[in-house]
Amino acid sequence: xxxxxxxxxxxxxxxxxxxxxxxxxxxxxxxxxxxxxxxxxxxxxxxxxxxxxxxxxxxxxxxxxxxxx
Amino acid sequence: xxxxxxxxxxxxxxxxxxxxxxxxxxxxxxxxxxxxxxxxxxxxxxxxxxxxxxxxxxxxxxxxxxxxxxxxxxxxxxxxxxxxxxxxxxxxxxxxxxxxxxxxxxxxxxxxxxxxxxxxxxxxxxxxxxxxxxxxxxxxxxxxxxxxxxxxxxxxxxxxxxxxxxxxxxxxxxxxxxxxxxxxxxxxxxxxxxxxxxxxxxxxxxxxxxxxx
Numbered sequence: 001x002x003x004x005x006x007x008x009x010x011x012x013x014x015x016x017x018x019x020x021x022x023x024x025x026x027x028x029x030x031x032x033x034x035x036x037x038x039x040x041x042x043x044x045x046x047x048x049x050x051x052x053x054x055x056x057x058x059x060x061x062x063x064x065x066x067x068x069x
Numbered sequence: 070x071x072x073x074x075x076x077x078x079x080x081x082x083x084x085x086x087x088x089x090x091x092x093x094x095x096x097x098x099x100x101x102x103x104x105x106x107x108x109x110x111x112x113x114x115x116x117x118x119x120x121x122x123x124x125x126x127x128x129x130x131x132x133x134x135x136x137x138x139x140x141x142x143x144x145x146x147x148x149x150x151x152x153x154x155x156x157x158x159x160x161x162x163x164x165x166x167x168x169x170x171x172x173x174x175x176x177x178x179x180x181x182x183x184x185x186x187x188x189x190x191x192x193x194x195x196x197x198x199x200x201x202x203x204x205x206x207x208x209x210x211x212x213x214x215x216x217x218x219x220x221x222x223x224x225x226x227x228x229x230x231x232x233x234x235x236x237x238x239x240x241x242x243x244x245x246x247x248x249x250x251x252x253x254x255x256x257x258x259x260x261x262x263x264x265x266x267x268x269x270x271x272x273x274x275x276x277x278x279x280x281x282x
Binding site for chain 2 (some may be wrong): 039
C-alpha cells in the first residue's frame with residue numbers, strides 16, 4: 001500500500017478500492033497502471049446497474065403490495 | 070538580473086519573467102498576490118520574494134524609489150502563460166495530449182493538488198505529475214514526482230508556465246461533454262418549436278387560428 005497511502009481516505013480512495021476488489025487486483029497496481037478512462041467507464045457502468053437494480057426492486061415491491069391487496 | 074545596493078547591502082533582482090524561477094512565481098501568488106486589495110499589497114514584500122531575501126520595510130523615499138524601479142516591470146509586463154504553448158515539449162519529452170491515458174493515480178493526485186488552492190501556487194507539482202511518465206518512461210511513480218517537482222521549481226516560469234497551465238486546463242476540462250454553439254441553438258430552437266406546435270394545436274385564438282369551430 002505504498003502508493004495509495006498518498007490519497008485521502010474516503011475521498012478518492014474508494015474509486016481504486018472498488019475497482020481493485022472487483023477484479024482482484026492490488027490497489028497499488030490500479031493506482032499506477034489503470035487508465036483513468038477505463039476506471040471511470042467501469043464506475044459509470046456499475047453506477048447505472050445499481051440504480052437500475054434499485055428501481056427494479058422498488059417497482060417489484062409496489063407490484064407485490066398491489067397484488068396482495 | 071539587476072544588482073542593487075541598498076544600505077550597503079547587495080541585492081540581485083530579476084529584470085523580467087524569464088529570470089523568475091517557478092518557485093519564486095509560486096511564492097508571489099502564495100504570499101503576495103493572495104491579498105485581493107491591490108492597495109494593501111506590500112511592495113517591499115514582493116521585492117523580498119523576488120530577491121529571495123528578508124528585506125524590511127523602509128520609510129526612506131530614496132530606498133522606496135530604488136525598489137519601485139526594480140520591481141515595476143512586474144506590473145507593466147503581464148505574464149502570458151495562459152496561452153497555448155507553441156512547442157509541446159518539456160525536458161525533452163512530449164506533453165501528453167490524450168489525458169484519458171493517464172493513470173487514475175495521476176488524475177487523483179492532480180485533483181488533490183489543485184483543490185482549494187490557486188493553480189499558480191502548485192504549478193510545479195502539477196506539471197511534475199503530468200510529465201513524470203513521459204520524461205522517465207514507464208509507469209507513473211509518485212516518488213519521482215517529488216524529485217521532478219524540485220527540479221521544476223528551479224526552472225524559469227516562462228518555460229514551466231505555458232506547459233503547466235495548458236496541461237491543467239486540459240485535465241480540468243477532461244470528461245466534460247463539449248457542445249458546439251450550433252448544437253445549442255438547434256436544441257433550443259427545437260424545444261421552442263415543439264412547445265409552440267403543442268400550443269398551436271390547442272389554440273382557438275386569432276393569432277394561431279385553426280379551421281375547426
